[in-house]
Amino acid sequence: MLVRIVKMSFEPSKIEEFLANFETVKTKIRSFEGCNFLELYRDQNNTNIFFTYSYWNAEEDLENYRHSELFKSVWSKTKPLFNAKPEAWSVDKIASLK
Structure with a gap:
């Protein structure tokens, strides 16, 4: 299993636009x-x-x-909203406690 963490920083005036778009695509991403x-x-x-x-x-x-076309669509709407370069990490889970 691979864990992906992405840090995104947005122009404050663009946050609601990001959240609205995320709401429309989150199920599609999760279902990929x-x-x-x-x-x-x-x-x-x-x-x-x-x-x-x-x-x-994997x-x-x-x-x-x-x-995918889904990512290209999501990214094309998200990228212009940033106020800093996004950062991403692919990590392996070492431990998990519940």
Whole structure:
């Protein structure tokens, strides 16, 4: 399993536009083949900073998503809203406690 974390910083005036778009595409992203989990987080102190956190079966599944028409559509609407370059990490889960 691959865990993908993406940090995005938005122009404050563009946050509502981002959230509205995320609301329309979140189920499509979560339903993409190989995606098993998707969450969106917002920083408590810097409220224009958001993180997506997703689980993928394998790196190949994430790459298939990143080259899909769905991703291209999502990214084309999201990218112009940024006020800083996004950052992304693909990580392996080492431990999980419930």
